[in-house]
Amino acid sequence: xxxxxxxxxxxxxxxxxxxxxxxxxxxxxxxxxxxxxxxxxxxxxxxxxxxxxxxxxxxxxxxxxxxxxxxxxxxxxxxxxxxxxxxxxxxxxxxxxxxxxxxxxxxxxxxxxx
Amino acid sequence: xxxxxxxxxxxxxxxxxxxxxxxxxxxxxxxxxxxxxxxxxxxxxxxxxxxxxxxxxxxxxxxxxxxxxxxxxxxxxxxxxxxxxxxxxxxxxxxxxxxxxxxxxxxxxxxxxxxx
Numbered sequence: 001x002x003x004x005x006x007x008x009x010x011x012x013x014x015x016x017x018x019x020x021x022x023x024x025x026x027x028x029x030x031x032x033x034x035x036x037x038x039x040x041x042x043x044x045x046x047x048x049x050x051x052x053x054x055x056x057x058x059x060x061x062x063x064x065x066x067x068x069x070x071x072x073x074x075x076x077x078x079x080x081x082x083x084x085x086x087x088x089x090x091x092x093x094x095x096x097x098x099x100x101x102x103x104x105x106x107x108x109x110x111x112x113x114x
Numbered sequence: 115x116x117x118x119x120x121x122x123x124x125x126x127x128x129x130x131x132x133x134x135x136x137x138x139x140x141x142x143x144x145x146x147x148x149x150x151x152x153x154x155x156x157x158x159x160x161x162x163x164x165x166x167x168x169x170x171x172x173x174x175x176x177x178x179x180x181x182x183x184x185x186x187x188x189x190x191x192x193x194x195x196x197x198x199x200x201x202x203x204x205x206x207x208x209x210x211x212x213x214x215x216x217x218x219x220x221x222x223x224x225x226x227x228x229x230x
Contacts, residue, residue, distance in 0.1 A: 032218075034218055034219075036219075042223075042224075043204065043221045043222065043223045044157075044204065044206075044219075044221045045221075046218050046219075049218050090156065090157070092219070101147070101159055101162055101172065102147075102159075102206075102208075102219055104149075104156045104157045104158075105156060106154075106155070106156040107156050
């Protein structure tokens with residue numbers, strides 16, 4: 001069975017500095033991996049996804065993530081944080097096996113300080 | 115370009131009342147699911163469906179029923195509401211694949227339920 005660990009429950013950065021949100025996963029099959037963002041009192045929006053193509057994935061709003069199979073990691077990065085990036089971020093894994101579900105990490109709350 | 119539509123957005127119930135959260139998608143997705151989101155606990159899967167006529171339980175199914183009579187609709191029923199079911203509920207759908215390159219989840223805007 002698959003599982004997801006998000007190593008930090010809260011990350012705080014200053015505006016203009018890099019963002020790193022960490023995610024590790026376990027999966028018995030070749031996984032698909034996703035990052036979602038949720039702004040306060042809003043739904044979830046897909047930031048980016050890895051589905052066995054290029055290991056470096058670029059998403060919306062300047063975010064990117066690198067799939068590292070040897071480290072079972074899928075960390076989310078952004079070179080320069082913006083105030084509008086303040087939100088909750090979820091790492092999600094889905095095994096590429098028919099009928100398997102999506103498993104969510106517990107989330108990382110990103111605060112951006114002026 | 116509706117995507118996933120959930121209704122109602124807000125609901126207040128009294129303990130013991132029943133209600134149905136509606137979910138519809140217009141993307142011809144095979145996979146549909148319901149999650150609840152509680153502070154500090156992320157999203158937890160309640161029930162899911164991989165096609166019309168097929169449903170199964172997720173992580174926290176107790177107190178909830180679902181059915182999937184059509185590809186488009188996946189209603190969630192609370193049989194006898196309890197304060198522990200106070201939560202934000204999300205419906206989500208996805209293209210279901212038996213191999214690689216599975217699609218992402220598309221979410222509705224959420225339904226905030228309060229049980230008094």
